[in-house]
Amino acid sequence: MKPIEFPEQNCVYAKDQPEYLPLPVHKTPDGMVISCWALTWRERVKMLLTGRMWWSVLTFNHPLQPQLPSVDRPFTDTANVSNDVSEGSEAE
Numbered sequence: 001m002k003p004i005e006f007p008e009q010n011c012v013y014a015k016d017q018p019e020y021l022p023l024p025v026h027k028t029p030d031g032m033v034i035s036c037w038a039l040t041w042r043e044r045v046k047m048l049l050t051g052r053m054w055w056s057v058l059t060f061n062h063p064l065q066p067q068l069p070s071v072d073r074p075f076t077d078t079a080n081v082s083n084d085v086s087e088g089s090e091a092e
Contacts, residue, residue: 002021004024
């Protein structure tokens with residue numbers, strides 16, 4: 001599984017941090033961060049057969065933030081997607 005670029009992205013976390021994979025995201029003004037991930041064929045078959053996905057989050061001992069994994073595209077109309085969020089905080 002790997003993070004992939006998508007048309008609505010307006011920021012890339014860890015773009016210049018070689019120890020991490022760059023994470024293309026769409027950041028909204030209200031603080032939501034959306035990323036898109038591609039699964040290999042093997043991962044797709046495994047999920048189909050098991051119906052399970054494991055999700056690991058590094059909290060660095062801070063409170064866990066709400067998360068929403070989904071198979072549904074979160075954008076309703078790409079023409080109305082705003083790129084108002086600054087790209088200044090790429091290494092969060």
